[in-house]
Amino acid sequence: MIEYVNYLSLLIIPLFILFTILYGTFKKVRVYDSFIAGAKEGPGIILNIFPYLLTIFVAIKGFQASGAFDFLRNGFYQLFAFMDIPIEVISMSIIKPLSGSASTALFTDIVKSTGPDSMASKMTAVIMGSAETTFYVLAVYLGAIGIKKTRYLVPVCLVADFVGIVVAVTVARYIF
Secondary structure: OHHHHHHHHHHHHHHHHHHHHHHHHHOOOOHHHHHHHHHHHHHHHHHHHHHHHHHHHHHHHHHHHOOHHHHHHHHHHHHOHHHOOOHHHHHHHHHOOOOHHHHHHHHHHHHHHHOOOOHHHHHHHHHHHHOOOHHHHHHHHHHHHOOOOOOOHHHHHHHHHHHHHHHHHHHHHHHO
């Protein structure tokens, strides 16, 4: 059964491309010309969102280098000490909304240092799979379409992240 699933997973992308070409041909769309037109738009989109990506990158690095990350992590750790949440989970909860690559690196470090079967690894794995890189997504999507006024968007996203992380920790504690 696993061999069949592995074989099928290797075919999914080529079959999707073949389906797209056949469907476009059936609908009388010039598939290659449409692909080239889309590819020509790519560099313009990259140039439009680059300032937003650079801003979020500099903000994350400044946040970490200033010591604010450690201060915030230790503060949340003290605040939620009664829940017996590992400090590694607090670190992941802070980093995940900021950066996907930083959270992946942190997750790798947590698994290496605490072991794959530790509660910290299990909780951070659930957070990795269920939380979003909110600020990165906001920077890319809002930058791509040019939205400047984000009055309630960031607070609502942060509340959603907080609720998602609390649910992830609760579910991980219940299941494991």
